[in-house]
Amino acid sequence: MPGNADNSETAGLLPVVPFLKIPDEGSPYLEGSRCSECNTTFLGERSNCAKCGSRDGLESLPLANQGELYVYSIVCRSFPGIEVPYVSAIVDLEGGGTVKGNLINIDPKPEKIKMGMPVEVIYKKAPRKDAEGNEYLTYYFQPKS
Amino acid sequence: MSDVYVIGIDMIKFGRFPETSVPKLGATAAHLALDDAGLTINDMQALYSGNLGQAGAMVGQRILAEIGQTGVPVVNCANACATGATAFREGWMSIKAGVYDMVLCVGTEQMGKGLLGGGGGGKGIPTEGLLGSGTMPAVFAEAGMEHQRKYGTTFEQFAKVSVKNHHHSTLNPKAMYQIETPLETVMGAEMISYPNTKLMCSVNVDGAAAAVICSEEKARQLGKLDRAVRVKASVLTSDPYQERNLQMPDVNTCTQRAAKSAYEMAGVGPDDIDLVELHDCFATAEILHYGNLGLGKPEDAGRMVDEGETALGGRIPVNVSGGLLSKGHPLGATGIANIYEISTHLRGEAGERQVEGARFGMTHVIGLGSACAIHILEKVD
Numbered sequence: 001m002p003g004n005a006d007n008s009e010t011a012g013l014l015p016v017v018p019f020l021k022i023p024d025e026g027s028p029y030l031e032g033s034r035c036s037e038c039n040t041t042f043l044g045e046r047s048n049c050a051k052c053g054s055r056d057g058l059e060s061l062p063l064a065n066q067g068e069l070y071v072y073s074i075v076c077r078s079f080p081g082i083e084v085p086y087v088s089a090i091v092d093l094e095g096g097g098t099v100k101g102n103l104i105n106i107d108p109k110p111e112k113i114k115m116g117m118p119v120e121v122i123y124k125k126a127p128r129k130d131a132e133g134n135e136y137l138t139y140y141f142q143p144k145s
Numbered sequence: 146m147s148d149v150y151v152i153g154i155d156m157i158k159f160g161r162f163p164e165t166s167v168p169k170l171g172a173t174a175a176h177l178a179l180d181d182a183g184l185t186i187n188d189m190q191a192l193y194s195g196n197l198g199q200a201g202a203m204v205g206q207r208i209l210a211e212i213g214q215t216g217v218p219v220v221n222c223a224n225a226c227a228t229g230a231t232a233f234r235e236g237w238m239s240i241k242a243g244v245y246d247m248v249l250c251v252g253t254e255q256m257g258k259g260l261l262g263g264g265g266g267g268k269g270i271p272t273e274g275l276l277g278s279g280t281m282p283a284v285f286a287e288a289g290m291e292h293q294r295k296y297g298t299t300f301e302q303f304a305k306v307s308v309k310n311h312h313h314s315t316l317n318p319k320a321m322y323q324i325e326t327p328l329e330t331v332m333g334a335e336m337i338s339y340p341n342t343k344l345m346c347s348v349n350v351d352g353a354a355a356a357v358i359c360s361e362e363k364a365r366q367l368g369k370l371d372r373a374v375r376v377k378a379s380v381l382t383s384d385p386y387q388e389r390n391l392q393m394p395d396v397n398t399c400t401q402r403a404a405k406s407a408y409e410m411a412g413v414g415p416d417d418i419d420l421v422e423l424h425d426c427f428a429t430a431e432i433l434h435y436g437n438l439g440l441g442k443p444e445d446a447g448r449m450v451d452e453g454e455t456a457l458g459g460r461i462p463v464n465v466s467g468g469l470l471s472k473g474h475p476l477g478a479t480g481i482a483n484i485y486e487i488s489t490h491l492r493g494e495a496g497e498r499q500v501e502g503a504r505f506g507m508t509h510v511i512g513l514g515s516a517c518a519i520h521i522l523e524k525v526d
């Protein structure tokens with residue numbers, strides 16, 4: 001997997017969301033689940049299928065770190081303390097699963113962002129700590145090099 | 146089953162009323178609707194109350210405490226921005242079912258200023274601005290960008306929706322604003338979430354609207370049929386599974402399904418509809434719903450606004466009230482306020498903004514998460 005195999009970078013970090021997995025060995029990844037009845041892929045762990053209603057037929061799997069930008073918005077006003085502008089992106093991952101996140105390493109201008117462009121998922125330490133001072137690992141999207 | 150009739154309906158002028166309370170706003174609207182019907186709270190057999198901000202606080206009962214505690218059943222509804230329409234529909238169903246023959250429906254909301262959505266939850270660190278945005282302007286910007294991706298709709302076309310609806314509101318004394326906003330002003334306003342500028346976001350306001358509805362027999366008995374409006378369809382849907390809707394709320398499929406059911410229930414088609422009040426919570430949203438409601442082909446939505454087809458005087462006027470963009474959007478009141486607007490046109494009482502000869506009108510709201518409510522109303526000859 002690209003760039004993140006060194007576990008010293010993730011040691012001691014908590015996942016920003018439950019579907020970001022930080023294994024003891026190997027690289028972090030986004031976890032999904034797939035319905036064994038209808039083959040639908042979901043982001044995150046779940047026990048029932050939202051598409052077909054099947055129960056207990058869902059299996060966990062790692063989602064791809066590559067995908068395509070579906071749509072985006074350039075967010076210019078947010079809550080106090082949140083740096084703007086940034087690009088909020090909806091990404092369809094290869095092999096299934098749709099994720100929302102920040103698209104970085106791109107000029108936040110409409111003429112620079114192309115819907116359908118290939119992107120990759122990268123993992124970094126989040127620039128925020130919680131009230132107890134814990135640090136977190138988060139994910140971003142960036143244009144595929 | 147009897148048809149259901151609106152025999153009294155009204156709204157307060159939307160605005161900011163921090164000094165008052167939700168029950169007082171509701172009480173004012175209830176009195177206006179009762180006066181419009183020439184009836185009193187003692188004539189009402191039940192109250193259906195819609196409010197979101199105080200959903201756990203028995204708003205309906207507190208409205209009755211203001212205007213008359215008659216001891217009738219009260220149902221409190223919350224369904225995001227479809228809250229008011231849901232309360233109206235619950236009342237409609239009670240009459241359809243023959244349980245009551247005349248009830249009161251009230252929608253209320255008192256709002257702060259500022260962004261909605263994007264609240265971080267509980268443990269860990271806030272994810273707003275780290276894992277994309279959950280604010281409403283961004284969510285509806287992304288929904289608009291999906292339309293751009295599929296059909297090439299432009300920022301300028303989205304902005305023209307706002308120019309149109311702000312213009313309409315100059316003719317509506319009950320709208321929050323009566324201000325013209327030329328295209329350069331809309332496009333040049335502060336960018337909130339591209340492609341929605343500040344003037345392309347609905348206005349957070351306080352408001353209330355209420356309706357007295359009854360069975361056909363009751364309307365006849367009371368001699369109220371001459372100004373009555375017939376409810377030809379009342380439909381509520383939730384969003385069915387779509388491949389992205391767990392990450393990206395889908396306001397399209399639930400609207401398409403609700404529209405199809407509503408046309409079937411009313412026995413009419415899109416060509417029969419004379420005006421529409423639809424959920425323009427953001428300028429991008431209005432464009433989506435032209436296609437969703439069958440007012441035109443989805444790929445023609447940009448052209449429809451370019452050519453003024455949805456402006457007052459056009460082929461199918463949309464949001465003649467000024468819409469949520471300029472009339473304002475008090476979440477729990479919006480659904481009944483839309484029904485007030487359509488009823489006023491069907492009664493021929495809309496003054497300067499009257500859609501001439503209006504016979505059928507449609508209302509549409511979306512509660513994100515998602516709920517869609519559609520009503521089709523008909524003039525009574």
Ligand SMILES: [Zn+2]
Pocket residue numbers: 035036037038039040049050051052053054
């Ligand atoms: Zn399934």
